[in-house]
Amino acid sequence: MSSTIAIPIPLPDVRDHRIPLGVVRDTVEITRRNLIGYLRVPQLLVFSTIQPVIFVVMFRYVFGGAIKVPGEVEYVDFLMPGIFVQTVVFGAIATAVGLAADLQSGLMERFHALPMARSAVLTGRTTADLSRNVFVVILMMVVGFLVGWRVHTNVWGLLGAGLLVLVFGYAMSWVFATLGLAVGDPEAAQAAAVPVLAPLVFASSAFVPVSTMPGWLQAFANHQPVSATATAVRALTLGGGTASDIWPAIFWCAAILVVSAPLAVWLYRRQA
């Protein structure tokens, strides 16, 4: 097959200007795509909903009788804020697994070759995981109410608590976006996440009061983001807290975001 081109073909007509709010449009599209993934892969949805519910019921009834917390506080009221935080932390692994899977399948390569906003692959992923968390946190609150959890403040305290849990989960998503991009393999990302998260979640005030731990562990447990967020959520739902119970959590969220988001974006661009 051979031919000569005699007549110069006119250059193709291509729109080069950016659509206003193109970043938003691209982020919405990637978010949508990731949420469809959650709905079509039942294991993902079951893992992220059934497990938190099992934790609520298990800790409430299995350990609830054995664990005494200081003051007049019921264990279930102490526990629920911890479970919320624990759930969004472990849920953030999905961000790493999702991005690593896209890298491995080659879908990331297609995104790199499209004239889309560079950041949308990451913002779309983390926004999808945030949307999933909204659903999961509401579900846990409902189950919590059914097993006897009570909010001792008011509806604003409850909303503030929910919001803080979601912001913390969002910040953790960026940490795991970085991990997923760095590792590039879904199973390896999962395997790398658990040993880091387990001490962070269990050596914290999420399930038991820190005062019951040995001194050296207390030093760690008192100064880490999971404890800080659990403490703030307790202050917002149990009442009796002060601003100093809440600021550390906000500080941690901001610090985690400021470090991990640029790192994730840098890693994503570097893949190109």
Add this chain to the structure above:
Amino acid sequence: MNVKAIAVQDLRKRFGEVTALDGVDFDVERGTVFGLLGPNGAGKTTAVRVLATVLRPDGGHAEVLGRDVVREADAVRRRIGLAGQNAAVDPNLTGRENLRMVGVLGQMRRTEVMPRADELLRRFSLTEAADRPLRTYSGGMRRRLDVAASLMPRPPVLFLDEPTTGLDLPSREELWDMIRELVSDGTTVLLTTQYLEEADRLAHRIAVVDGGKVIANDTPARLKAQMGGTVVEMALPGDGLADRAMGLLAEHVPGRVEREGNTVRVTSDGGARVLWEILRALDGVDLEPDSLTVREPSIDDVFLALTGHHATTDGTDPQVPAVGEREGAAR
């Protein structure tokens, strides 16, 4: 001014110790099919990834429709489509949803996205499967959808990286027809392939790539004339007899004669007449080959002719691709 669809000068890329592109040059005229032919690891995919702005080159210069792939990456992305062994589709989305996503992210106008998706689903015979998640698709269907996705925003330049690897013959023919149709509409196609036949049937020009360098760049007709149109291979009982046969054939038969162990290979463009002359020459001295094969030149013959060494593929016969070879990677 005649702007080239693709212009590549002295393109270089290293991955650690491995030099993937070692100073690659070629131009592609608009509205033509250009074939990059070479074995695995020759640098074909790296070249495509650089041209598609997925990978940054270490050195050299590359333009797509006059736009620099590094400095004007966004403008390049608005002019290209990429499909093939590395670009993938989302297994959880349906065919239609995948096309929609690529259309939106390809910055198409909202109102154009769904009609274009329907049109492509029809053209690639995927209308019936359009609303099923991709993980239920066969390898061939998935590959067709991959190509359809790359065509969503009507890119004037299309990169197809080994598009038919792992496809059965009918699917391959179908895709070839599709490519010809696109080119008749003015699209420029850069195709990488390990199959000489594919490059031969589709491309206006072929660049043969080996070790990160272009070692030949010509029309298929001239390349084939250079390497001869027919290959006759015969195995002789023993190296001594093979040596003797080689001497004899070099004297009596037009074309290139080579020996490898006890196999003698004659490459010529003499057609069937050559076979007759070979048999007559061997019969004249009572040399009887154990086996004798007549075939078209393969990519390995091109390599042998151009480089003096065999194409270092991964050991599989490039003429008989295993169906579903790349399946694992796409899942």
